[in-house]
Amino acid sequence: MNRSFRRARHMGVAAAAIILAVATQGRSDQQQGAAPIGDAEAGAAVFAEDCAACHQIGKGATDQVGPQLTGIFDRPAGAIEGFDYSPALQRMGADGLIWRLKTLDAFLANPVAMVSDTAMIFDGIADSPRRQDLLAFLRAHSAQPGDIPESAPTAKAILFELPPETAALVGDPEYGQYLAQECATCHQGDGSAEGIPAITGWPAPDFMAAMHAYKAKLRPHPVMQMMAGRLDDEQIAALAAYYEQIGE
Amino acid sequence: MSWNRRHFLAMTGMATGTALLPAPMVMAQARPRVVVIGGGTGGATVARYLAKDSEGALDVLLIEPTRRYYTCYFSNLYLGGFWDYDALGHGYANLASDNGVNVVHDWAIGVDRDARTVRLGGGGSVGYERLVVAPGIDFVEGSVPGWDVSSQHIMPHAYKAGSQTQLLKAQIEAMPEGGTFAMVAPPNPYRCPPGPYERVSMVAHLLKQSNPTAKILIVDPKESFSKQALFEEGWQKHYSGMITRIGPDFGGNNVEVRPQTMEIVIDGEAEKADVCNVIPAQKAGLIAADAGLTDDTGWAPVTPQDMRSRLDRNVFVLGDSSAQGDMPKSGFSANSQAKVAANVIRADLTGSRAFPARYSNTCWSLIADGDGVKVGASYEPSEDKISSVESFVSKTGEDTDLRRQTYEESIGWYKGITADVFGAPTA
Numbered sequence: 001m002n003r004s005f006r007r008a009r010h011m012g013v014a015a016a017a018i019i020l021a022v023a024t025q026g027r028s029d030q031q032q033g034a035a036p037i038g039d040a041e042a043g044a045a046v047f048a049e050d051c052a053a054c055h056q057i058g059k060g061a062t063d064q065v066g067p068q069l070t071g072i073f074d075r076p077a078g079a080i081e082g083f084d085y086s087p088a089l090q091r092m093g094a095d096g097l098i099w100r101l102k103t104l105d106a107f108l109a110n111p112v113a114m115v116s117d118t119a120m121i122f123d124g125i126a127d128s129p130r131r132q133d134l135l136a137f138l139r140a141h142s143a144q145p146g147d148i149p150e151s152a153p154t155a156k157a158i159l160f161e162l163p164p165e166t167a168a169l170v171g172d173p174e175y176g177q178y179l180a181q182e183c184a185t186c187h188q189g190d191g192s193a194e195g196i197p198a199i200t201g202w203p204a205p206d207f208m209a210a211m212h213a214y215k216a217k218l219r220p221h222p223v224m225q226m227m228a229g230r231l232d233d234e235q236i237a238a239l240a241a242y243y244e245q246i247g248e
Numbered sequence: 249m250s251w252n253r254r255h256f257l258a259m260t261g262m263a264t265g266t267a268l269l270p271a272p273m274v275m276a277q278a279r280p281r282v283v284v285i286g287g288g289t290g291g292a293t294v295a296r297y298l299a300k301d302s303e304g305a306l307d308v309l310l311i312e313p314t315r316r317y318y319t320c321y322f323s324n325l326y327l328g329g330f331w332d333y334d335a336l337g338h339g340y341a342n343l344a345s346d347n348g349v350n351v352v353h354d355w356a357i358g359v360d361r362d363a364r365t366v367r368l369g370g371g372g373s374v375g376y377e378r379l380v381v382a383p384g385i386d387f388v389e390g391s392v393p394g395w396d397v398s399s400q401h402i403m404p405h406a407y408k409a410g411s412q413t414q415l416l417k418a419q420i421e422a423m424p425e426g427g428t429f430a431m432v433a434p435p436n437p438y439r440c441p442p443g444p445y446e447r448v449s450m451v452a453h454l455l456k457q458s459n460p461t462a463k464i465l466i467v468d469p470k471e472s473f474s475k476q477a478l479f480e481e482g483w484q485k486h487y488s489g490m491i492t493r494i495g496p497d498f499g500g501n502n503v504e505v506r507p508q509t510m511e512i513v514i515d516g517e518a519e520k521a522d523v524c525n526v527i528p529a530q531k532a533g534l535i536a537a538d539a540g541l542t543d544d545t546g547w548a549p550v551t552p553q554d555m556r557s558r559l560d561r562n563v564f565v566l567g568d569s570s571a572q573g574d575m576p577k578s579g580f581s582a583n584s585q586a587k588v589a590a591n592v593i594r595a596d597l598t599g600s601r602a603f604p605a606r607y608s609n610t611c612w613s614l615i616a617d618g619d620g621v622k623v624g625a626s627y628e629p630s631e632d633k634i635s636s637v638e639s640f641v642s643k644t645g646e647d648t649d650l651r652r653q654t655y656e657e658s659i660g661w662y663k664g665i666t667a668d669v670f671g672a673p674t675a
């Protein structure tokens with residue numbers, strides 16, 4: 001069922017590129033100043049267009065299809081009492097995922113990069129300036145925003161997307177099969193999942209996005225950060241190619 | 249594959265032990281043979297990967313005396329009442345039928361490395377192109393004065409799982425009210441660094457319900473131990489006042505036991521115990537020493553790129569028996585090392601692609617119901633040893649959701665690794 005979410009999503013998005021936003025390490029923490037990440041007013045329009053069908057924000061906001069988003073900055077993932085989150089998002093919350101500039105940006109760029117089986121059926125916003133405006137808007141509705149670059153007047157958050165060459169890499173499945181031996185200790189080859197998620201039969205772009213999110217330490221899990229941290233782009237592509245083939 | 253299956257049936261059709269050797273000897277010419285000594289975590293993994301990935305090009309013969317392997321991992325959870333004894337056991341049928349491994353239930357009793365043969369307890373011997381030695385651990389005689397293997401029925405080690413684990417559990421359940429459970433912890437290096445302390449946690453959990461005034465005494469020759477801060481925090485939180493640990497400063501390194509009187513003598517002072525779990529100092533499984541593969545540390549040195557014995561290029565040593573560097577002696581490590589060795593052996597003998605070694609380890613421990621923690625690292629071969637490159641450990645003060653999730657992960661890992669070692673379970 002969760003997997004069919006993912007499939008459905010991919011049918012709709014022709015040649016879905018991996019968009020993984022990563023705030024440049026350290027930069028944001030150093031910068032101090034007054035300017036927001038983007039244009040909050042423009043962001044309000046983005047919210048109305050892309051989010052409002054499912055989310056409310058601001059005073060008196062309530063949960064709809066999606067949870068209310070007031071105070072989303074610095075909020076742990078899956079924290080709204082009574083909202084029926086997907087198991088995947090709950091898992092991320094328990095792992096310690098906190099919505100901050102970098103993690104929100106990555107989630108809004110491509111939700112499955114951060115939460116593979118999320119129930120938020122939304123393709124993401126590929127356009128980085130548009131996302132920054134939206135983030136500025138979300139931030140304006142958050143009381144105690146942390147990790148937000150209040151940068152020099154003209155500076156915007158430094159965010160970048162996984163280079164298209166990397167996203168387009170086609171992996172060598174035989175190499176992937178070898179590398180996957182290391183994964184098999186925890187992830188079962190037959191796709192069964194108990195305590196540890198199944199990773200077979202995923203579309204390669206989703207798989208790569210998830211692995212790059214661990215590698216960039218945007219996803220919080222220490223085991224997977226370590227596993228992904230020592231894989232290079234080619235190895236991640238090889239694994240994606242291999243896992244896409246099995247468990248179909 | 250079909251050859252393997254027929255061959256296996258032919259072999260198992262014979263009486264166990266004796267007279268099963270002519271068949272494999274005949275085929276030795278046709279396909280290079282790899283003999284694996286020990287069907288535990290390391291040995292079963294290497295046999296499975298060799299047979300599966302070579303698709304019949306290798307004759308893989310696994311020598312293991314027992315018909316059912318009981319994992320040490322999760323045996324502490326059995327002590328604590330969180331896991332069934334039967335669920336610790338794994339048979340060899342899948343390795344044989346689905347993967348084409350020839351499983352011989354017998355002891356290896358000698359290795360002639362010049363002739364490249366292994367002698368079997370049931371008589372006869374088998375030749376090999378490559379030998380993998382993965383016999384786990386044995387105990388260093390005299391390391392705990394007063395204890396030897398004949399005392400294990402009174403003071404169990406329960407550090408090889410099976411009947412020893414059951415005995416220990418029965419003894420704990422039979423403890424008198426307010427009685428004492430004592431553990432003599434081992435010096436480094438030993439299998440599963442957090443194992444003794446996870447065991448203490450599980451024993452405490454059991455006693456807290458059935459015998460809440462009972463006491464636990466750990467006598468420990470080591471200054472510090474794996475995940476110490478996490479365990480101590482957990483013991484304080486869940487079992488306050490129940491557990492005392494005597495480290496080397498207070499005589500934990502000067503211990504003798506008297507099995508006949510159930511006494512444990514710490515720095516000259518005798519204490520009575522109702523259960524005494526003695527975990528002696530450890531060394532490589534005996535056959536590794538017999539085969540001349542160990543050095544004066546008692547462990548078998550290997551090269552870090554491939555787990556090949558430093559003393560014989562046709563031999564590989566995996567798992568607890570090996571001296572490889574930074575990896576802890578764990579089931580996870582043995583499984584990880586086995587895959588590296590399988591890749592190298594297959595490339596050696598069949599010309600398949602060889603990829604560079606990758607090693608990793610994660611060890612979970614359960615402290616109390618739903619309170620799981622973990623430690624792990626990734627490793628790379630460096631010039632003279634396997635070196636740790638990155639590591640992580642659970643933090644003290646983590647919230648209960650994360651701890652529960654960590655525990656659930658460990659169950660997922662158990663299912664994953666046992667399927668990876670023995671082949672996916674069939675009913």
Ligand SMILES: Cc1cc2nc3c(=O)[nH]c(=O)nc-3n(C[C@H](O)[C@H](O)[C@H](O)COP(=O)(O)OP(=O)(O)OC[C@H]3O[C@@H](n4cnc5c(N)ncnc54)[C@H](O)[C@@H]3O)c2cc1C
Pocket residue numbers: 285286287288289290291311312313314317319320321322323324354355356357382383384385406407408439440443444447533534535566567568569577578579580581582610611612
């Ligand atoms: C209480 C406890 C808890 C543990 N928990 C964990 C954990 O949570 N996670 C983890 O990763 N590890 C854990 N371990 C460690 C793990 O069990 C071992 O590190 C692992 O089993 C080592 O694998 P091995 O292949 O080297 O040896 P083993 O698995 O012990 O296998 C050795 C095999 O060789 C056979 N053998 C021995 N001599 C001969 C011979 N002469 N001929 C033929 N066969 C022979 C034996 O019968 C045995 O089956 C734990 C250990 C203990 C004791």
